[in-house]
Amino acid sequence: MTEVxxxxxxxxxxxxxxxxxxxxxxxxxxxYPCDPVDVDGMINLDFDEHxxxxxxxxxxxxxxxxxxxxxxxxxxxxxxx
Numbered sequence: 001m002t003e004v005x006x007x008x009x010x011x012x013x014x015x016x017x018x019x020x021x022x023x024x025x026x027x028x029x030x031x032y033p034c035d036p037v038d039v040d041g042m043i044n045l046d047f048d049e050h051x052x053x054x055x056x057x058x059x060x061x062x063x064x065x066x067x068x069x070x071x072x073x074x075x076x077x078x079x080x081x
Contacts, residue, residue: 008061008073015061015073019054026054039064 005018020026028046036042042059058064 006073009076011077
C-alpha cells in the first residue's frame with residue numbers, strides 16, 4: 001500500500017495531501033482553484049512545472065475529508081504537538 005503524506009491544521013481547518021516523495025521538496029508552479037460553488041468549499045490543486053499534480057489543499061477540511069484521515073494526519077497546529 002502506498003502511503004500519502006497528509007498535514008492538518010485544526011486551528012484553520014485546512015489540510016494538505018502531498019503526492020510527492022516525502023524527502024523531496026517540489027515547488028508548486030501553478031495552482032488551480034476549484035470553483036468553491038461546485039465543491040461547496042475551497043480546494044486548490046497544485047501542479048509542478050511539468051504539469052504533474054503534486055498536492056491538494058483542502059479548506060474546511062473537516063467537512064470534506066474522512067475523519068480517520070484527519071486523525072492520522074501530521075498536525076501543524078499547537079493542539080497536535
